[in-house]
Amino acid sequence: MSAAARRGVLPGFGLSTGFTVLYLCLVVLVPLSAVALRSSSLGWQEAWKVVASPRALASYRLSFGASLLAAAANVVFGGLVAWVLARYRFPGRAFVDALVDLPFALPTAVSGIALTAVYGPTGFIGRHLEAAGVRVAFSPLGVTLALTFIGLPFVIRTLQPVLEDLDPEVEEAAAVLGASRWETFRHVLLPALVPAATTGFALAFARGLGEYGSIVFISGNMPMRTEIAPLLVMTRLEQFDYAGAAALATVLLLASFVLLLTINRLQAWTRTRAGAA
Amino acid sequence: MSIVVREVEKAFDATPVLRGVSLEIPDGELVALLGPSGCGKTTLLRIIAGLESADAGEVRHDGEDVSARSARERNVGVVFQHYALFRHMTVEENVAFALRVRRRPRAQVAARVAELLRLVQLEGLKGRYPQQLSGGQRQRVALARALATEPRILLLDEPFGALDARVRQELRRWLRRLHDELHVTSVFVTHDQEEAFEVADRVVLMNAGRVEQVGTPAQVFEEPASAFVMRFLGAVNAFKGWVEGDRAFVSGLDLELVAPASAAHRARAHVFVRPHELDVHRAPVPGSFAANVDRVLPLGAAVRIELSAPGFGGMVEAELDVRRSEALALAPGDAVHLSPRRVRVFPSREDELDSLTASGL
Numbered sequence: 226m227s228a229a230a231r232r233g234v235l236p237g238f239g240l241s242t243g244f245t246v247l248y249l250c251l252v253v254l255v256p257l258s259a260v261a262l263r264s265s266s267l268g269w270q271e272a273w274k275v276v277a278s279p280r281a282l283a284s285y286r287l288s289f290g291a292s293l294l295a296a297a298a299n300v301v302f303g304g305l306v307a308w309v310l311a312r313y314r315f316p317g318r319a320f321v322d323a324l325v326d327l328p329f330a331l332p333t334a335v336s337g338i339a340l341t342a343v344y345g346p347t348g349f350i351g352r353h354l355e356a357a358g359v360r361v362a363f364s365p366l367g368v369t370l371a372l373t374f375i376g377l378p379f380v381i382r383t384l385q386p387v388l389e390d391l392d393p394e395v396e397e398a399a400a401v402l403g404a405s406r407w408e409t410f411r412h413v414l415l416p417a418l419v420p421a422a423t424t425g426f427a428l429a430f431a432r433g434l435g436e437y438g439s440i441v442f443i444s445g446n447m448p449m450r451t452e453i454a455p456l457l458v459m460t461r462l463e464q465f466d467y468a469g470a471a472a473l474a475t476v477l478l479l480a481s482f483v484l485l486l487t488i489n490r491l492q493a494w495t496r497t498r499a500g501a502a
Numbered sequence: 503m504s505i506v507v508r509e510v511e512k513a514f515d516a517t518p519v520l521r522g523v524s525l526e527i528p529d530g531e532l533v534a535l536l537g538p539s540g541c542g543k544t545t546l547l548r549i550i551a552g553l554e555s556a557d558a559g560e561v562r563h564d565g566e567d568v569s570a571r572s573a574r575e576r577n578v579g580v581v582f583q584h585y586a587l588f589r590h591m592t593v594e595e596n597v598a599f600a601l602r603v604r605r606r607p608r609a610q611v612a613a614r615v616a617e618l619l620r621l622v623q624l625e626g627l628k629g630r631y632p633q634q635l636s637g638g639q640r641q642r643v644a645l646a647r648a649l650a651t652e653p654r655i656l657l658l659d660e661p662f663g664a665l666d667a668r669v670r671q672e673l674r675r676w677l678r679r680l681h682d683e684l685h686v687t688s689v690f691v692t693h694d695q696e697e698a699f700e701v702a703d704r705v706v707l708m709n710a711g712r713v714e715q716v717g718t719p720a721q722v723f724e725e726p727a728s729a730f731v732m733r734f735l736g737a738v739n740a741f742k743g744w745v746e747g748d749r750a751f752v753s754g755l756d757l758e759l760v761a762p763a764s765a766a767h768r769a770r771a772h773v774f775v776r777p778h779e780l781d782v783h784r785a786p787v788p789g790s791f792a793a794n795v796d797r798v799l800p801l802g803a804a805v806r807i808e809l810s811a812p813g814f815g816g817m818v819e820a821e822l823d824v825r826r827s828e829a830l831a832l833a834p835g836d837a838v839h840l841s842p843r844r845v846r847v848f849p850s851r852e853d854e855l856d857s858l859t860a861s862g863l
Contacts, residue, residue: 394586397553400573401580402600403651412599416590 263471292433295372303380333438363445376429510559537708579648
């Protein structure tokens with residue numbers, strides 16, 4: 226379909242699309258291509274040495290692994306919170322509802338300090354976990370914990386409206402047809418929630434990849450063990466190695482883009498399966 | 503399977519919705535629960551289905567008390583008002599759902615689904631999702647899904663409410679034919695008198711949480727048991743007057759009653775005359791009253807005359823057949839005389855509860 230044919234139905238296609246492209250260029254595309262351009266000043270061989278160094282590889286592993294894990298944990302437990310908020314009316318519900326948004330609002334460094342204070346070896350909870358042989362702060366577990374904290378509202382806020390929109394008649398229909406509560410959940414509710422859950426997962430995951438402030442406090446930043454990729458970029462910058470930092474950033478950029486694209490495709494697929502398209 | 507409802511009471515947050523409803527539906531019958539919105543008909547249906555529990559009273563299916571059984575254990579087919587189809591499942595998967603959760607063998611499920619889709623004439627659409635169907639098709643999928651386990655009771659909540667007029671017409675006839683084929687005891691909720699009369703064997707008229715009358719469409723129309731039933735079924739002229747023995751009095755007019763009202767003493771009463779039971783004359787006749795023609799509305803086979811009768815409580819409606827109307831050649835502004843052919847009288851009650859007035863109809 227040509228743009229001209231579309232214009233007849235919904236006016237303003239040319240103008241709005243032009244604006245969209247320009248806006249995305251200025252705000253997103255140009256800064257990102259500057260990163261790629263900067264790294265090209267290194268030359269292939271040198272760039273490869275930077276991005277494929279064992280230290281860099283370990284940091285990718287931690288960044289992507291912890292983000293995936295945290296996003297997955299959020300889908301399960303955030304889903305539970307969203308369910309409770311959407312389904313039940315209880316005293317203090319408004320308070321809990323407001324609490325959910327706190328990780329959005331808090332400066333990430335504050336979150337990091339708070340988490341370290343609680344889960345650190347001498348912290349309120351960390352003390353007991355340490356005694357039980359579980360080390361949270363200054364370990365990959367701590368990184369995952371911080372990312373879970375940061376990503377939680379993304380999952381809850383995408384799932385909650387979908388849960389609230391679910392027609393109670395549909396659940397009644399399942400019950401009348403002889404489905405147990407579990408079967409109703411598994412065959413009727415869950416499929417309706419998958420698209421929103423995927424979106425929440427993607428958002429939490431993307432946020433986790435870029436997170437820096439809250440992690441630097443709780444991770445301890447030990448190279449090869451608890452050093453995240455964004456921190457590695459930061460370290461390069463502090464050493465005035467702009468090209469090296471840019472090369473690392475480009476890798477992160479490409480990897481995130483590919484992952485998000487995959488998740489988006491997956492989401493589009495579940496949506497057509499759900500017949501919502 | 504017969505259904506018996508005995509003295510069922512239900513209140514939502516201290517607002518009574520059902521006030522002692524009793525009802526018997528024999529096996530194989532198609533019954534309409536008819537009443538204005540807010541009369542409790544849907545709540546009654548939901549209690550029969552097990553989706554709602556009664557505060558008091560009991561529900562029996564086939565003589566067996568099912569009050570303690572959940573909706574899941576009652577094996578009742580339910581068609582919901584908005585169909586409640588599973589959006590992420592195809593037509594085929596929707597229909598197969600009840601069989602799948604019962605772990606029926608795959609081949610048996612496939613055979614039964616094919617049979618049901620043939621029954622509702624949707625064989626070609628089994629791979630579609632509900633969003634890709636028209637309202638009438640969704641309705642039929644919902645019906646096929648409800649019938650999958652061969653329930654012996656089928657409950658339908660405003661089954662035609664969300665459809666446009668033509669589709670509604672077709673589906674009504676089709677539902678009637680389907681019932682004649684399957685003979686499953688069916689109850690459907692509606693606020694549409696025409697729908698109830700066209701489809702149902704018997705009509706249960708409900709008002710303000712009570713059953714006002716149960717009977718065949720002809721019975722409830724010809725012999726309404728209460729002022730509410732009289733007013734709810736079809737157009738009617740209502741006058742305030744008096745009743746004594748077999749005579750009714752409205753604004754100086756002395757009317758003879760076919761079926762005497764049970765008032766031995768002079769009592770306040772509602773006096774009703776249906777528009778088609780009101781004769782129009784050019785000259786006064788005994789027992790007639792004067793009126794002026796306001797509008798003449800041709801309705802096809804009949805002609806509706808809107809009149810004002812200042813001495814008789816204002817607006818009056820009469821309905822004549824076309825031939826009689828042509829003979830009279832009425833035009834707006836004409837002075838005419840009206841004589842009721844048949845008058846029905848119901849004594850006024852002090853404590854009248856009426857969903858009609860409550861819902862502003």
